[in-house]
Amino acid sequence: MMETPTITLREQKVVRDRTKWKMIFLGALALAVLFVAAFAPFLTPYDPYAQDLAIALQPPDAAHLLGTDRYGRDMLSRVIMGSRSTIFAALLLVMVITVVGGMVGIICGWYGGKLDAFLMRVSDIFLAFPGMVFAIAVASVMSGGILNAVVALACISWSKYARIARSQVLAIKSAPYMAAAKLSGSGTGKMIWKHIVPNIAGPVVVTAVLDIGTMIMEIAGLSFLGLGATPPTAEWGSMMSNGRSMLQTSPWVVLSPGCAIFLTVMIFNLAGDTVRDVLDPRQQKR
Amino acid sequence: MEKLLEAKEIRKTFYKGKIPFTAVDGVSFSMERGECLGLVGESGCGKSTIARILTRLIEPDAGSVLLHGREVLQLKGKEKRMLYHEVQMVFQTPQDSFDPRRSLGDGIMESLRNRGMNRAKAKERLYELLDMVELDREFASRYPHEVSGGQCQRAAIARALAPGPRLIICDEATSALDVTVQAQILKLLQKLQREQGMSLLLICHDLALVQLLCDQVLVMYKGRIEERGAPDEVICRPQKEYTRILVNSVF
Numbered sequence: 001m002m003e004t005p006t007i008t009l010r011e012q013k014v015v016r017d018r019t020k021w022k023m024i025f026l027g028a029l030a031l032a033v034l035f036v037a038a039f040a041p042f043l044t045p046y047d048p049y050a051q052d053l054a055i056a057l058q059p060p061d062a063a064h065l066l067g068t069d070r071y072g073r074d075m076l077s078r079v080i081m082g083s084r085s086t087i088f089a090a091l092l093l094v095m096v097i098t099v100v101g102g103m104v105g106i107i108c109g110w111y112g113g114k115l116d117a118f119l120m121r122v123s124d125i126f127l128a129f130p131g132m133v134f135a136i137a138v139a140s141v142m143s144g145g146i147l148n149a150v151v152a153l154a155c156i157s158w159s160k161y162a163r164i165a166r167s168q169v170l171a172i173k174s175a176p177y178m179a180a181a182k183l184s185g186s187g188t189g190k191m192i193w194k195h196i197v198p199n200i201a202g203p204v205v206v207t208a209v210l211d212i213g214t215m216i217m218e219i220a221g222l223s224f225l226g227l228g229a230t231p232p233t234a235e236w237g238s239m240m241s242n243g244r245s246m247l248q249t250s251p252w253v254v255l256s257p258g259c260a261i262f263l264t265v266m267i268f269n270l271a272g273d274t275v276r277d278v279l280d281p282r283q284q285k286r
Numbered sequence: 287m288e289k290l291l292e293a294k295e296i297r298k299t300f301y302k303g304k305i306p307f308t309a310v311d312g313v314s315f316s317m318e319r320g321e322c323l324g325l326v327g328e329s330g331c332g333k334s335t336i337a338r339i340l341t342r343l344i345e346p347d348a349g350s351v352l353l354h355g356r357e358v359l360q361l362k363g364k365e366k367r368m369l370y371h372e373v374q375m376v377f378q379t380p381q382d383s384f385d386p387r388r389s390l391g392d393g394i395m396e397s398l399r400n401r402g403m404n405r406a407k408a409k410e411r412l413y414e415l416l417d418m419v420e421l422d423r424e425f426a427s428r429y430p431h432e433v434s435g436g437q438c439q440r441a442a443i444a445r446a447l448a449p450g451p452r453l454i455i456c457d458e459a460t461s462a463l464d465v466t467v468q469a470q471i472l473k474l475l476q477k478l479q480r481e482q483g484m485s486l487l488l489i490c491h492d493l494a495l496v497q498l499l500c501d502q503v504l505v506m507y508k509g510r511i512e513e514r515g516a517p518d519e520v521i522c523r524p525q526k527e528y529t530r531i532l533v534n535s536v537f
Binding site: 175176177179180181182183184185186187190194195198199 | 338341343367368370371374375377378379382383384385386387388393396397400401442445448449
């Protein structure tokens with residue numbers, strides 16, 4: 001037997017305040033990460049691409065806080081520089097799949113019929129396929145490069161957004177306010193832009209924010225396999241891949257980009273959770 | 287009297303899977319200008335379907351609807367949108383009939399803006415409309431969840447009045463409201479109908495209400511019109527068996 005928890009107003013306020021502070025704290029952290037990514041070239045203590053074999057594979061010390069890699073490049077500078085490619089690629093990817101998937105979903109939900117059935121079967125295929133395997137196939141056909149990795153991941157990830165957008169459109173399409181908008185003489189374009197989009201944005205945006213972390217990992221994963229960023233571009237996944245043979249002798253070469261991925265993904269995931277709590281309080285865990 | 291609306295032999299069948307359900311089965315009626323016509327019947331008898339066909343929210347399988355002698359069902363694109371200058375509707379659930387993400391004022395102004403009226407002019411007209419439905423002007427910036435059902439329904443009436451229609455269809459416009467608010471909304475509708483000289487098609491299941499407001503009443507049963515007449519006639523001397531049952535169940 002489940003007991004229904006009784007929540008007092010005071011407890012409710014405590015929960016709401018905690019959510020608010022969590023949002024501010026994690027939002028600030030996420031912004032800090034974005035700030036580092038945006039201004040990376042100005043924040044690096046050394047040139048991330050300058051090689052100096054005399055100081056190769058130095059352990060962390062005061063001059064090089066995270067040590068140096070096998071070409072003597074400063075790891076801290078490379079990690080800072082690497083945030084740029086990884087995070088911006090992930091953001092670009094999330095934006096592309098949100099817009100494309102959202103549009104497909106809206107079209108399917110709005111028009112229905114054969115077009116809907118066709119597009120949904122296509123999305124079924126992508127949902128049924130193991131995503132990473134497909135992305136590896138696409139990326140290897142198109143050869144390396146971080147933009148191609150973004151395209152490959154976009155190919156497999158849009159379908160989730162199409163599903164969410166479609167189900168939301170179906171839920172609100174028959175609402176009286178849609179009929180009222182029609183009676184106000186609004187055409188299809190206005191109905192979609194002014195009434196559908198704002199009303200389905202919540203769940204789609206929450207999914208998008210929660211996906212940033214996943215996408216960072218997938219891009220780093222493709223780069224690790226040599227299908228994303230190409231050397232010498234500083235990118236966390238390819239940096240880990242380059243250092244993996246030295247894991248036992250010089251662990252900092254692998255650990256610094258690894259920790260960077262870990263921290264960034266964690267910040268974005270926790271921030272995404274909090275955004276969901278703020279936008280959709282009904283799903284909040286007690 | 288001038289004939290405003292004439293519906294002829296309207297038919298509509300819905301399919302639930304493969305099982306057909308005839309919601310409207312050959313309904314014909316006409317309305318005069320300035321008339322208040324009641325449409326009563328039990329739920330599922332096809333009242334709302336008629337409202338939705340007259341406003342082109344759904345398409346009938348057969349039949350014709352003439353507004354000022356012009357066929358409504360053939361209108362397409364821009365002409366179809368022009369129809370909504372003439373015919374407007376007030377819905378059953380006031381809160382759901384406004385977009386939750388937009389203010390009541392935006393909802394009321396939507397039809398004005400769609401006709402190309404600029405923002406300042408539309409706002410002027412919005413205040414006029416709010417005065418007409420006896421709502422404070424500050425309601426323009428409120429959201430549907432911030433106002434009561436009665437206030438929201440007043441705003442919905444203002445929205446229906448905005449394009450200056452000849453006919454307003456009220457689809458159970460008062461059944462979601464409590465009794466005292468119902469009376470206020472009905473009085474308001476009656477007042478506006480007289481002032482603006484428009485026609486009202488009042489769809490409801492409350493016979494007493496129809497008796498109070500309507501010039502004529504249509505009784506619908508299982509997709510057909512059973513009876514038409516003055517409300518007092520219909521209620522005091524029902525001609526058909528179903529009407530008798532309906533009347534007896536209320537009074």
